[in-house]
Amino acid sequence: MSKxxxxxxxxxxxxxxxxxxxxxxxxxxxxxxxxTVIKGNARKVRRIFSxxxxxxxxxxxxxxFTLLTRFETKLEQxxxxxxxxxxxxxxxxxxxxxxxxxxxxLIVADKxxxxxxxxxxxxxxxxxxxxxxxxxxxxxxxxARALMKHSNLTNREIAEESLKIAxxxxxxxxxxxxxxxx
Numbered sequence: 510m511s512k513x514x515x516x517x518x519x520x521x522x523x524x525x526x527x528x529x530x531x532x533x534x535x536x537x538x539x540x541x542x543x544x545t546v547i548k549g550n551a552r553k554v555r556r557i558f559s560x561x562x563x564x565x566x567x568x569x570x571x572x573x574f575t576l577l578t579r580f581e582t583k584l585e586q587x588x589x590x591x592x593x594x595x596x597x598x599x600x601x602x603x604x605x606x607x608x609x610x611x612x613x614x615l616i617v618a619d620k621x622x623x624x625x626x627x628x629x630x631x632x633x634x635x636x637x638x639x640x641x642x643x644x645x646x647x648x649x650x651x652x653a654r655a656l657m658k659h660s661n662l663t664n665r666e667i668a669e670e671s672l673k674i675a676x677x678x679x680x681x682x683x684x685x686x687x688x689x690x691x
Contacts, residue, residue, distance in 0.1 A: 521553050522645035522675050522682040523565035524653055525616050526664040527623045527638040531690070534563045534618060535668035537645070537676060538685035540570070546683075553643075554687050558584045561619055562591060563689050567643035568613030576602065576613055580626075591617060595624045595632045603630040614642040620691050645672075645679030665690055 523536040536553035554565040566573035583594035595617055602608045615626045625633040625640045641650040652671035656662055665688055676684040
């Protein structure tokens with residue numbers, strides 16, 4: 510039997526709601542080390558590329574910032590073409606000896622498209638306009654699906670309420686929520 514690592518950093522729930530040309534991305538602020546909350550107001554959702562693109566990240570913070578910097582470089586290289594930049598980052602992430610060891614996930618979005626990018630080479634879009642990453646992501650995603658189907662809430666309201674629900678279920682998610690919109 511392998512020994513469990515109790516000092517694993519767990520953090521984040523990020524949810525993207527993308528419909529009708531409107532985008533809302535919400536992220537909680539909790540970072541946990543083992544069984545201790547070490548930060549409660551981390552900012553995991555940001556605007557980049559002259560405020561035209563939203564990005565949210567989960568995973569190791571240094572890894573996420575490394576990938577965020579690389580993604581911004583790809584956006585510049587491909588004149589803000591979100592899909593192309595996402596695919597090129599994913600290629601680099603999968604094949605570069607240094608990058609392939611990074612432990613993070615990114616959600617990126619503009620008004621037209623949204624993608625989840627992983628280090629395994631995945632660039633995933635959502636048919637339903639929802640993407641999520643992090644410890645509480647499945648709780649937030651389930652709540653958002655129900656709210657999209659059974660309410661007339663705005664994207665922002667769906668994102669916020671879904672994260673609040675996730676924070677009531679997931680011990681690695683708190684209710685200190687940051688929301689960005691396009």
